[in-house]
Amino acid sequence: MWKAGSIWHLGAMRNLWVIARRELGAYFMSPVAYLVGAAFLVMMGFFFYADVIFTIRSRSEPALRYVFGVMTTILLFVAPVLTMRLLAEEQRLGTLELLLTAPVRDWEVVLGKYLAALMFYLGLLAATGVYPLLLFWMGGNPDLGPILSGYLGMFMFGAALLSMGLFSSSLSQNQVVAAVLGIGLVILLAVISLLADGITNPTLQQILNQLDLRNHLTNFRRGLIDTSDVVYYLSVIATFLFLTVQILNSRRWR
Amino acid sequence: MIEAEGLTKVYGNRHVAIEEVTFRVERGQIVGFLGPNGAGKTTTMRILTGYMPPTRGQARIAGYDTVLQSLEARRHIGYLPETVPLYPEMSVRAYLSFMAEIRGLSNRKAAVERAMALTGVEDRADTLIGKLSKGYRQRVGLAQAILHNPDVLILDEPTIGLDPRQVKEVRDLIQDLGKTHTILLSTHILAEVQQICDRVLIIHRGRIRADMTLGEAMRSQRPTRIFLRVEGGDRQVVEALNALPLVRRVERLEPGVYEIAVADSANQDPSPVIAETVIRRGWRLLELRPVGFTLEDLFLRVTSQD
Numbered sequence: 342m343w344k345a346g347s348i349w350h351l352g353a354m355r356n357l358w359v360i361a362r363r364e365l366g367a368y369f370m371s372p373v374a375y376l377v378g379a380a381f382l383v384m385m386g387f388f389f390y391a392d393v394i395f396t397i398r399s400r401s402e403p404a405l406r407y408v409f410g411v412m413t414t415i416l417l418f419v420a421p422v423l424t425m426r427l428l429a430e431e432q433r434l435g436t437l438e439l440l441l442t443a444p445v446r447d448w449e450v451v452l453g454k455y456l457a458a459l460m461f462y463l464g465l466l467a468a469t470g471v472y473p474l475l476l477f478w479m480g481g482n483p484d485l486g487p488i489l490s491g492y493l494g495m496f497m498f499g500a501a502l503l504s505m506g507l508f509s510s511s512l513s514q515n516q517v518v519a520a521v522l523g524i525g526l527v528i529l530l531a532v533i534s535l536l537a538d539g540i541t542n543p544t545l546q547q548i549l550n551q552l553d554l555r556n557h558l559t560n561f562r563r564g565l566i567d568t569s570d571v572v573y574y575l576s577v578i579a580t581f582l583f584l585t586v587q588i589l590n591s592r593r594w595r
Numbered sequence: 596m597i598e599a600e601g602l603t604k605v606y607g608n609r610h611v612a613i614e615e616v617t618f619r620v621e622r623g624q625i626v627g628f629l630g631p632n633g634a635g636k637t638t639t640m641r642i643l644t645g646y647m648p649p650t651r652g653q654a655r656i657a658g659y660d661t662v663l664q665s666l667e668a669r670r671h672i673g674y675l676p677e678t679v680p681l682y683p684e685m686s687v688r689a690y691l692s693f694m695a696e697i698r699g700l701s702n703r704k705a706a707v708e709r710a711m712a713l714t715g716v717e718d719r720a721d722t723l724i725g726k727l728s729k730g731y732r733q734r735v736g737l738a739q740a741i742l743h744n745p746d747v748l749i750l751d752e753p754t755i756g757l758d759p760r761q762v763k764e765v766r767d768l769i770q771d772l773g774k775t776h777t778i779l780l781s782t783h784i785l786a787e788v789q790q791i792c793d794r795v796l797i798i799h800r801g802r803i804r805a806d807m808t809l810g811e812a813m814r815s816q817r818p819t820r821i822f823l824r825v826e827g828g829d830r831q832v833v834e835a836l837n838a839l840p841l842v843r844r845v846e847r848l849e850p851g852v853y854e855i856a857v858a859d860s861a862n863q864d865p866s867p868v869i870a871e872t873v874i875r876r877g878w879r880l881l882e883l884r885p886v887g888f889t890l891e892d893l894f895l896r897v898t899s900q901d
Contacts, residue, residue: 352699359696363682370684435678439739442644443697444669592647 356445360453361460364427368461377422378465384415389472405473405483409491409562412469413555416499417531421523423461424506427454428585429519437589447589451507451582458503466496487564494561497574501554502527504581511588530554530577596622596747596777597643601652604638612638613801616652620794622746625773627788628781629890630798631898636781637677639798640749643779644674657746670698673740673776677751679732680739683725687716687735690724691742698743710738714768730761737765741772748778754787766791785890795890797897804897812893819892821855821866824882825873835872841865854886 368374385408392407428451431437440450470492476483509523510516534553537546550556554577557570597620604612613635620626630636642649643656645665654661659668682690691710695703711717714734719727724735733753740748753769754762769778770791782788788795788809795812797805805812825832833845836855842865843858857865866883873880 355699356697359693363685363693366689367682367684434680434682435676436680436682438641438646438676438678439674439680439694440697442646442669442672442674443694444666444699445697446666 353446353449356449357453357456360440360445360450361456364454364457365460367426368457371426373426374423374461377419378461381415381419381465382468385412385469386472388412389469393476405488405491406562408472409495409558412495413498413531413558416495416502417527418524420462420499420502421506421509421520421527424458424503424510425516425520425523426510427458427507428510428589429513429516432514433516441589441592448582448586451511451585451589455504455507455582458507459500462499462503463496466492466499484564487562490561490564490566493566494558494570497561497571498554498558501574501577501581504578504585505530508581508585508588511585527554596620596624596657597779598655599639599643599652600654602639602642602649602654603651604635604642604647605650611801613642613649613798616798616801616803618796618803618806620777620779622777623774624794625769625778625780625792626794626796627792628779628796628798629783629785629788629894630781634798634898635801636798637751640674640676640751640779640781644672644749645669670743671746673743673745673748675736675740675748675750675753677755679736681724681732681735684723686721686723687711687727687738688720690735691738694739695742700743706742706744710742713741713772714738715764730757730764733757733761733765734768737768741776746777748772748776750778750780752782753780754782754784762787785894789890795893797894799898805893812890819857820886821857821869822882822884822886823853823855823869823873824880825851825853825878826881827878828873828876831876832873832878835876836869839865839868839872841868851881 388411389405389408392405395407428437431440441447473483473488505526506519506523509526510519512522513519530552531554534550534556537549540546540549551573557573560567560570597618599616599618602616603614606612616635616639628636628639641647643654643661645661645668648662656668657671659671661668682693685693688707688711691707692703695706700706708717711720714737716731716734716738719731724732727735733756737750737753740750750769754765757765766787769780772778773791773793780788780792792809794808795805796803823832823836828835829850830847832853833847836842836845836853841858841863843856846854846856848854855865855869864885866885870880870883873883
């Protein structure tokens with residue numbers, strides 16, 4: 342069907358999109374996604390309000406630093422719940438066997454599903470954009486730079502969490518197990534720099550600090566976009582997507 | 596259409612699921628794939644569908660290697676796994692449409708309508724799959740398998756869990772599909788094989804133990820009981836036949852109608868000798884046929900070895 346080499350990429354893109362679109366549809370059919378999404382938005386609204394009160398009291402211009410900090414923590418729990426269904430449920434239903442025996446490559450399945458989760462998350466993130474817009478509308482003069490770069494940071498951070506959640510989802514047929522594994526995994530990588538305090542070896546200390554998911558958010562929140570932070574998040578995403586494909590692939594040598 | 600050559604699958608270096616499995620299925624055949632639970636049926640099917648590669652050996656579907664030309668081979672297969680792979684939150688039409696898209700079909704709508712019509716699920720086209728009865732789900736699974744009009748259909752227990760009427764419908768459908776497709780069908784129901792298959796493959800402990808047409812299977816089995824209708828002779832018939840060494844016992848069911856139990860030690864079909872005896876005594880032979888041959892006998896014999 343897609344025989345010519347140049348069209349091959351189109352075929353892959355098409356498969357990705359077909360899988361991602363079905364997955365997005367499943368999100369909107371799932372009460373869990375609505376619940377988690379709603380809870381996320383309500384919590385963010387609450388902390389946004391708190392942030393505004395705080396900035397008014399401290400007579401500074403709002404930059405949503407507080408909001409981003411809280412969002413970071415909430416996402417550690419939200420992201421794995423958003424991804425828990427993706428592969429675990431397919432394994433439970435047996436539909437994974439269907440996808441993997443359809444003329445689709447394993448990585449297309451993984452990437453397609455990841456794309457869907459990413460789009461759903463992007464939607465949630467975009468919805469919180471109402472809050473900074475409110476600041477403008479109310480006549481505030483918020484510091485736009487840190488808000489925009491902060492959002493970019495939140496996007497990359499969340500994207501990394503989702504790749505880890507997807508990986509966890511490939512490890513179990515049970516959504517709850519997948520979520521718990523995922524939350525454990527992301528928390529581990531989000532607090533790993535705490536270990537650095539008790540270590541004397543400076544190289545190891547440096548490595549642990551560099552591995553920490555949250556350390557790479559600092560610059561973004563200050564309004565700085567550092568290539569190394571972007572590369573870090575992209576590496577985490579690539580690593581976990583690669584691992585996920587390997588898990589699916591492991592049926593070949595198990 | 597389906598070629599398996601020396602397929603061997605070893606799980607985790609120890610557990611040998613199948614060993615040296617070799618068989619061919621020609622175009623247009625319906626082959627029943629039998630075996631006790633855990634004999635290696637599903638493993639074989641998963642290798643044929645490209646879900647996993649064999650440890651050794653190779654398989655080809657429509658001439659395409661299932662490992663080296665996996666995607667091409669997959670395009671020629673329709674597969675219904677044992678657990679029918681359905682998304683409960685999708686409607687039948689949306690699900691089939693998704694599968695058609697995944698398979699890259701150009702005339703999606705037509706393909707979906709055709710598959711729904713063939714499997715008789717049109718009246719539930721817009722129902723969510725999660726709300727369907729078991730019978731409908733099975734048929735939607737089948738619709739998915741024939742969506743792209745594949746050369747080869749691989750069906751793992753397609754009639755399991757259906758009520759008798761649904762079983763008949765699905766069997767009729769498979770038989771119908773068999774006219775234009777090559778079908779490998781695994782099942783536990785031996786009557787099903789007898790009813791719809793041209794050939795039977797029996798796998799036991801990972802090895803193929805029988806590979807023959809249904810006719811050959813019948814002939815390979817010496818009958819254990821024979822039905823006989825004779826005019827004349829009456830009670831003498833019982834006496835005469837009882838004297839034969841191949842006969843264990845003759846039972847007179849009603850005047851002129853007898854059932855003969857074949858001696859366990861008999862290593863040949865006693866029918867010729869019985870016919871000869873009847874004719875020699877001047878009686879008229881009206882009917883002589885083995886009864887109670889079932890695939891079950893073959894199955895039990897083959898699977899009780901070692």
